[in-house]
Amino acid sequence: MADLDKLVEELSKLSVLEASQLVKKLEEVWGVSAAAPVAMAAMAAPSAAAAAEPVEEKTEFDVVIKDAGPKKIEVIKTIRQLTNLGLKEAKDVAETAGSKILEAVSKEAANDAKAKLEAAGAVIEIV
Secondary structure (H helix, E strand, O other): OHHHHHHHHHHHHHOOOHHHHHHHHHHHHHHOOOOOHHHHHHHHHHHHHHHHHHOOOOOOOOEEEEEOOOOHHHHHHHHHOOOOOOOOHHHHHHOOOOEEEEEEEEEHHHHHHHHHHHHHHOEEOHH
């Protein structure tokens, strides 16, 4: 068996051109390609980098009513102000826990709606 330390020492003395020629000869003799492992490593690197990227911050939010609270009429009025719903539709939304009052709105709009609805007595969740 060859002395590996001696072999590494000899290979370290090769110039870049000689190392390239050695790689070509080994590929021919062994019937392999040195490019394949490099290509596989390059393909794996972007997925690892993508996994390390931070998750994009959510930009669209839904305002969901959990409970209309004791002042249901005030909540219905506020829902009508925030949406284009009629009286019956706003009443149905106020009375149905889990109903979406606003969908896909900005964080500011969602927080504003939540503040108004909570001031009217509703329990609100932003999702």
